[in-house]
Structures are given as structure tokens and as C-alpha cells.
Amino acid sequence: MRTVLAYILLIATLLPTFSQWGTIAYYHANKDYIAKVLCENRAKPQLHCDGKCYLAKKLNAQQEQQDKATTERVQKTPDFQLFFQLTSPFNFRPVSVGLATSLPAYLIKIYASPLSLLFQPPRV
Known part of the structure; x- marks a missing residue:
């Protein structure tokens, strides 16, 4: 059953x-019929x-039809947004660092992003 289904899908893909x-x-x-009846020359x-003009016309028409069908299919394909990113304002807030008080004030309070709470240097 699987092989039959595989062949059907292969034929449908290559058709x-x-x-x-x-x-x-x-x-x-x-x-002979094309050369005698349908040929322009x-x-x-x-x-x-010998009907090569007829063959070229048919192949060009077929190619244009496939291009048109592909273009329509691409244009009608719905857009699905799979991923989204929440845009939040980047708020800076003071984070106190447990250092000695002998350090200047600008080193004690550092302005950092909200991720600074997650990513901190190891404490000794």
C-alpha cells in the first residue's frame, strides 16, 4: 500500500x-498532419x-500558462506569521551592586537592562 501511494505522489509531483x-x-x-494543415509556413x-512553428507556439503557450498559474498560486498563498517578537520599551533601572562602600557612587549603582537580573557575574 505504501509503494502504491509513493508512486502516486511521485507521478503527481512529476506530471x-x-x-x-x-x-x-x-x-x-x-x-504529417501538422505540417500539411496547421503549419503557418x-x-x-x-x-x-514541417510544423516546428506550431510546436514552438504550443510549447510557448504551455510555458506561459504554467508561469501564470505559478504566479497566481504564489500571489494567493496566505501569509502566516510563525514568529513574533514583543516590542517593549527598553527601561533602564538602577541595580545595586554589593560592593564595598568605599567605591564612588557611580560604580555602586549601575544602570542596566532588565536582562541584567538574569545574566550576572558569579559572586565570590
């Missing part, structure tokens, strides 16, 4: 790749077009 090969196979299978046999 858009094979669509151009299908167009080329159709051209080779019906080359059938009145000019010296060009030896």
Missing part, C-alpha cells in the same frame, strides 16, 4: 514536467518548417 514531453510526443505522432516548402 507538470512531463506535460511538455506530451506536447512533443503529440507533435511527432501527428507530424506550409506555403513555403523551402523553409523546411
Whole structure:
């Protein structure tokens, strides 16, 4: 059962790749009919077009259709925001450091971020 499902998913994934090969196979299978009826240059046999203009038109149209479908699919894809960051004001507050009082006052109280409570140097 798993192998059948794997083959189905593989074919579904590769199907858009094979669509151009299908167009080329159709051209080779019906080359005479395309050269006689559908070719734009059938009145000019010296060009030896043999329906290659028809094949080029079909391949270009198919490529444009795939590009258009891809563009629409990308534009219609909803945007999901997976991560967000809370923006809070960066408040400085005084943090007292347990040092000797003989130090100047500007060294005793240090202005630090709120994370300074989490990340502190080891105490001796």
C-alpha cells in the first residue's frame, strides 16, 4: 500500500514536467498532419518548417500558462506569521551592586537592562 501511494505522489509531483514531453510526443505522432494543415509556413516548402512553428507556439503557450498559474498560486498563498517578537520599551533601572562602600557612587549603582537580573557575574 505504501509503494502504491509513493508512486502516486511521485507521478503527481512529476506530471507538470512531463506535460511538455506530451506536447512533443503529440507533435511527432501527428507530424504529417501538422505540417500539411496547421503549419503557418506550409506555403513555403523551402523553409523546411514541417510544423516546428506550431510546436514552438504550443510549447510557448504551455510555458506561459504554467508561469501564470505559478504566479497566481504564489500571489494567493496566505501569509502566516510563525514568529513574533514583543516590542517593549527598553527601561533602564538602577541595580545595586554589593560592593564595598568605599567605591564612588557611580560604580555602586549601575544602570542596566532588565536582562541584567538574569545574566550576572558569579559572586565570590
